[in-house]
Amino acid sequence: MRVKILPPHGCDRNALDARSWAELPEGIRVRDALRLIRCGPLKAKLLLMSVNGERCTPERELHDGDVVGFFFPVSGG
Amino acid sequence: MSSFTGKILRVDLTARSAESVSVPPEVYEAVLAGKGLEAWYLYKHIPAGADPLGPENILAFAAGALCGTGAFLTGRWTVACKSPLTGGWGDANCGGLFAPAIKQCGYDAIFISGVAEEPVYLFCDGKSVELRDASAYWGLDATEAEKALHRDLDGVCRKKPCVACIGPAGEKLSLISGICNEGGRIAARSGVGAVMGSKKLKAVVLAGARPMPCHDPETVKALSKELGRKLLKMTLPTGLGVFIGAGGAMMGHLPNIPLDGSLTAYMFREWGTQANTSLAITSGDGPIKNWGGTPRDVRLMEVVYNPEHINRIETAKYHCYSCPLGCGGKLNIRGRKYAQFDETHKPEYETIEAFGPLLMNWSLDSIFQLNELLNRAGMDTISAGNTVAWAIECYENGILTREQTDGLELSWGNTGAILELVEKMIAREGFGDAIADGVKRASERFGGKEYAMHVGGQEPGMHDARNDPQLGVHFVAEPAPGKHTVGMSIEYGAMSLCDICSWAPPAVLHDKEDELSASMNMALISKANACYTMLVDGAGGCYYGQMMGVHMWKLVEYLNAAEGWDYDGDHYMEIGERIQTLRQLFNIKQGYDPAAVRLPDRMAGIPPLPSGPLKGVTLRNREQVAAHWKAFGWDRHRRTDGGGTMTKKHPVFDYLPCVSCGICAQACPVSALGMSREGKSGKYRNVFPELVTDGCIGCGQCARACPMDVITMEEDA
Numbered sequence: 001m002r003v004k005i006l007p008p009h010g011c012d013r014n015a016l017d018a019r020s021w022a023e024l025p026e027g028i029r030v031r032d033a034l035r036l037i038r039c040g041p042l043k044a045k046l047l048l049m050s051v052n053g054e055r056c057t058p059e060r061e062l063h064d065g066d067v068v069g070f071f072f073p074v075s076g077g
Numbered sequence: 078m079s080s081f082t083g084k085i086l087r088v089d090l091t092a093r094s095a096e097s098v099s100v101p102p103e104v105y106e107a108v109l110a111g112k113g114l115e116a117w118y119l120y121k122h123i124p125a126g127a128d129p130l131g132p133e134n135i136l137a138f139a140a141g142a143l144c145g146t147g148a149f150l151t152g153r154w155t156v157a158c159k160s161p162l163t164g165g166w167g168d169a170n171c172g173g174l175f176a177p178a179i180k181q182c183g184y185d186a187i188f189i190s191g192v193a194e195e196p197v198y199l200f201c202d203g204k205s206v207e208l209r210d211a212s213a214y215w216g217l218d219a220t221e222a223e224k225a226l227h228r229d230l231d232g233v234c235r236k237k238p239c240v241a242c243i244g245p246a247g248e249k250l251s252l253i254s255g256i257c258n259e260g261g262r263i264a265a266r267s268g269v270g271a272v273m274g275s276k277k278l279k280a281v282v283l284a285g286a287r288p289m290p291c292h293d294p295e296t297v298k299a300l301s302k303e304l305g306r307k308l309l310k311m312t313l314p315t316g317l318g319v320f321i322g323a324g325g326a327m328m329g330h331l332p333n334i335p336l337d338g339s340l341t342a343y344m345f346r347e348w349g350t351q352a353n354t355s356l357a358i359t360s361g362d363g364p365i366k367n368w369g370g371t372p373r374d375v376r377l378m379e380v381v382y383n384p385e386h387i388n389r390i391e392t393a394k395y396h397c398y399s400c401p402l403g404c405g406g407k408l409n410i411r412g413r414k415y416a417q418f419d420e421t422h423k424p425e426y427e428t429i430e431a432f433g434p435l436l437m438n439w440s441l442d443s444i445f446q447l448n449e450l451l452n453r454a455g456m457d458t459i460s461a462g463n464t465v466a467w468a469i470e471c472y473e474n475g476i477l478t479r480e481q482t483d484g485l486e487l488s489w490g491n492t493g494a495i496l497e498l499v500e501k502m503i504a505r506e507g508f509g510d511a512i513a514d515g516v517k518r519a520s521e522r523f524g525g526k527e528y529a530m531h532v533g534g535q536e537p538g539m540h541d542a543r544n545d546p547q548l549g550v551h552f553v554a555e556p557a558p559g560k561h562t563v564g565m566s567i568e569y570g571a572m573s574l575c576d577i578c579s580w581a582p583p584a585v586l587h588d589k590e591d592e593l594s595a596s597m598n599m600a601l602i603s604k605a606n607a608c609y610t611m612l613v614d615g616a617g618g619c620y621y622g623q624m625m626g627v628h629m630w631k632l633v634e635y636l637n638a639a640e641g642w643d644y645d646g647d648h649y650m651e652i653g654e655r656i657q658t659l660r661q662l663f664n665i666k667q668g669y670d671p672a673a674v675r676l677p678d679r680m681a682g683i684p685p686l687p688s689g690p691l692k693g694v695t696l697r698n699r700e701q702v703a704a705h706w707k708a709f710g711w712d713r714h715r716r717t718d719g720g721g722t723m724t725k726k727h728p729v730f731d732y733l734p735c736v737s738c739g740i741c742a743q744a745c746p747v748s749a750l751g752m753s754r755e756g757k758s759g760k761y762r763n764v765f766p767e768l769v770t771d772g773c774i775g776c777g778q779c780a781r782a783c784p785m786d787v788i789t790m791e792e793d794a
């Protein structure tokens with residue numbers, strides 16, 4: 001399945017294509033996406049995260065076509 | 078059925094007549110409604126060289142295609158005309174309830190020409206149209222006039238009427254005046270208020286109750302429900318706003334990343350646009366000291382303009398029609414310093430920035446008062462702020478003397494003097510009168526042109542192109558120059574347009590310097606931004622819906638469901654492109670030379686700022702604008718001498734099967750095609766279609782309409 005991931009500053013984008021999409025196996029969760037972009041656990045704690053604009057926890061399961069966004073509350077959007 | 082009413086209302090104030098006119102469906106297919114419909118009509122009907130304040134100018138009010146369908150964030154109304162400020166295309170948009178009110182009267186748009194002899198207001202309840210005496214309301218401020226009209230019409234109409242009106246600024250023909258509704262929400266830009274004032278039209282009052290059509294309301298509703306459900310969950314912990322200033326300082330130094338646009342919704346829900354003020358001060362986005370200062374000049378001002386101060390006195394959120402976001406708010410300002418009023422609409426970021434950091438004014442309380450004063454007067458806060466900034470800088474540099482300013486000590490941050498000057502501008506008294514037509518006129522009269530920040534005659538919105546060079550492209554290339562709501566890099570990164578448009582470049586992580594490039598890639602970004610914004614305006618959408626991104630606010634899906642179409646994003650972007658092209662054509666017809674528009678040196682970083690987040694930045698604005706035109710396929714020379722077509726495609730005719738039915742010419746949304754070519758069909762003399770003006774926009778409607786396949790569209794050479 002294909003998922004769009006919009007990583008915050010300082011994360012790794014190598015696993016994503018030019019339009020920020022990644023090809024991923026079924027059944028993975030937001031926390032796996034965090035690992036994919038090499039976002040450390042401390043940073044992950046500070047982030048607000050959303051799937052298709054809906055706030056979620058790292059346990060949220062992902063589906064084909066989902067858009068995963070991250071946001072430091074202090075970076076002002 | 079589609080979402081269009083299929084009708085427009087045409088009013089002639091001189092003849093005191095009104096008629097309902099049908100619009101062919103091809104027009105909606107080509108340009109939607111809203112700003113698109115206005116561009117189509119005004120381009121055709123305002124004669125070249127018309128006096129913006131004379132009877133030939135036409136003032137248009139339009140609702141967008143999606144208004145009334147159940148689609149969220151589609152309650153914006155657009156007013157358009159020939160701008161007295163720039164001499165070219167003018168438009169402004171506003172929220173509230175006026176957009177559905179237009180449609181509930183049974184029209185997609187209202188076009189008003191002529192000049193009334195005495196002050197009148199236009200009344201329409203969907204059955205009758207009347208011009209009524211407005212002498213009792215002339216002279217009242219916009220909020221009072223609206224109240225008085227509501228009071229006088231109470232019980233007379235079955236439905237509570239919606240009022241769009243001008244205040245004293247429009248009545249006194251200030252070229253920076255706008256049109257208000259809902260107690261001081263204002264369609265502020267382009268001098269639209271002066272045009273209404275010149276027509277002696279105090280108000281448009283709409284009280285129709287017709288149903289608003291939609292092709293597939295169930296699908297539209299499902300799309301809205303999905304969005305609404307998400308937005309309901311978008312709340313932030315209280316108090317976070319105090320960190321925004323620090324975040325802005327950080328942002329000033331970080332590379333730009335594509336963001337999830339939905340996250341902007343948190344900001345708008347929590348604080349509204351004012352969340353941007355402290356961010357703008359520290360990041361370099363917000364102009365300081367008449368665009369010449371740096372954050373050093375206003376150290377710690379972000380604390381004063383921290384959004385939590387305003388949230389604390391907010392009594393209720395304010396939502397425009399059909400908006401689940403509600404970025405607006407009502408504030409209780411009773412008893413605050415300078416305040417003459419109990420309540421005000423939450424000031425927008427633009428207003429706070431224009432009367433705060435731009436003037437080095439540290440008093441938030443004074444901004445509440447200025448906001449309410451200017452909204453009631455119906456004067457544009459962006460233009461007024463830029464004009465006051467010019468006056469202060471002229472005064473500080475000895476170009477203006479105390480005698481000239483009527484004794485006002487116009488030094489930076491002198492709150493009392495700023496308030497007094499604005500009151501004088503509104504009343505058109507003394508020095509206030511002399512500068513009430515904006516900064517271009519003021520500097521032509523008094524000098525200090527180097528301090529006059531305007532683009533093509535209009536004062537720019539409060540975002541610095543040195544921080545986001547894409548803004549500079551739109552400031553200049555936009556047919557209504559100086560607008561800040563057409564495109565920025567940061568928004569482009571948030572909208573994910575590449576997911577609906579095949580030619581829109583993907584947003585990628587990049588350094589700020591990369592944005593200075595005049596590459597075709599950057600130009601395609603600015604083009605995509607402009608096309609999408611025009612599409613949104615044709616749909617009647619809100620800029621903040623747009624900013625959330627195509628995965629949140631699903632414009633393409635909304636339009637397909639509302640109109641019964643099955644078009645892809647590329648097709649819709651072409652509609653946006655067509656609207657933008659029509660507006661540009663309007664300018665050329667009116668003799669407004671788009672190639673002559675420049676950013677003021679200071680705004681372009683000539684010379685660059687010595688410190689702060691924008692240190693050392695000089696824009697390559699002219700090259701970027703040239704690339705933008707190239708991306709649109711507009712030929713600079715042909716465009717500016719009015720001798721060309723600006724299209725990328727044009728119709729070619731194989732006359733052999735032509736039966737002279739005239740369907741193609743009727744289908745042309747800009748009347749570029751006429752049945753005027755004389756020839757023979759067999760043994761009969763006949764007329765055939767040909768291009769009769771330079772105005773062909775390459776839309777292909779003629780080719781699609783022709784039943785005999787006479788017309789094909791060919792790429793321009």
Ligand code: SF4
């Ligand atoms: S205001 Fe509430 S009830 Fe009314 S349409 Fe919107 S969501 Fe539905």
Ligand code: SF4
Binds near residue numbers: 172400619621
């Ligand atoms: S986001 Fe704000 S401006 Fe836009 S429609 Fe909603 S309330 Fe109006």
Ligand code: SF4
Binds near residue numbers: 728750779
């Ligand atoms: S002549 Fe040009 S503008 Fe008119 S319908 Fe044909 S392609 Fe469109």
